[in-house]
Amino acid sequence: MGLISNGTTIFDAGAMSVGGSMVFIKKLTASGSGTLTFVDGASSVVLDDTYKEYLFTFNNIHTSATANFSFNGSDDDSSHSYDVVKTTTVFTAGHKEDGSESYLDYDTGQDEAQATDFQNLSYGIKTGNDESLSGYMHLFNPSSTVFVKNFIARTQYTDGDYSQNGHIAGYFNTTADITAIQFKMSTGNIDAGDICLYGIA
Numbered sequence: 511m512g513l514i515s516n517g518t519t520i521f522d523a524g525a526m527s528v529g530g531s532m533v534f535i536k537k538l539t540a541s542g543s544g545t546l547t548f549v550d551g552a553s554s555v556v557l558d559d560t561y562k563e564y565l566f567t568f569n570n571i572h573t574s575a576t577a578n579f580s581f582n583g584s585d586d587d588s589s590h591s592y593d594v595v596k597t598t599t600v601f602t603a604g605h606k607e608d609g610s611e612s613y614l615d616y617d618t619g620q621d622e623a624q625a626t627d628f629q630n631l632s633y634g635i636k637t638g639n640d641e642s643l644s645g646y647m648h649l650f651n652p653s654s655t656v657f658v659k660n661f662i663a664r665t666q667y668t669d670g671d672y673s674q675n676g677h678i679a680g681y682f683n684t685t686a687d688i689t690a691i692q693f694k695m696s697t698g699n700i701d702a703g704d705i706c707l708y709g710i711a
Contacts, residue, residue: 535708537706542701546700547691549689549690568643569705571667572643575695579694581692582691584688595626596680597681599678602677603677604673630678642703644665652687659688661680
C-alpha cells in the first residue's frame with residue numbers, strides 16, 4: 511500500500527519519491543548579442559504560474575568589452591521596460607592567480623536599494639578567452655500578484671587576475687507578475703555563451 515499526499519505518491523512498494531523535476535524550457539545562445547531576453551509567451555518561453563521556481567544557467571558567458579554581466583525584470587506586458595524596483599545584497603570572494611591575495615567582501619557598490627537599475631551579477635569581466643562567466647540564478651514564484659519576487663544567483667568568473675565568486679540575492683519589490691527577464695553587459699555585447707531556462711516542478 512502506498513502513501514499518497516495531495517495526489518502525489520510519496521512511498522510505494524518500498525520506493526520513496528521526493529521533490530519534483532527540472533523541465534527544460536528554452537536556450538538562448540549569444541553571438542555578439544546586445545541582450546538575451548526571456549519573455550513569457552514569446553518564442554516558446556514559459557515564465558508564468560506553470561512553475562513556482564525558475565532556474566537560469568549561464569554557460570561560458572564571454573564579453574566583447576570589459577563589462578559587468580547584469581539582469582533586470584519586466585512587469586509590463588506591452589512595452590517590456592526592464593526597470594522593476596529591487597533591493598539586493600552582493601557578496602564577492604576572490605583569489606589571485608598567483609596566490610598572493612584573497613578577499614571576501616560585502617560589496618556595497620554593487621547592491622541595489624529600492625532601485626530600478628540592472629543588477630550586476632559580476633564585476634569587470636575582461637575579453638580574453640580565459641576570462642568568462644558561468645553560474646545560475648533562481649527566480650521564485652514570478653507570477654504571484656500577492657508577494658514580492660525573490661531571486662538568488664551565484665556566479666564564477668575571472669577578470670584576468672582573480673578567480674571571483676559572486677553571491678547575489680534580493681527581490682523585485684512589486685506585487686505585479688514578472689513576465690520577462692533580460693540579461694546584458696553593462697557595455698558592449700555578450701560575445702558568446704548561452705543561457706538556459708528551466709522550470710522546477
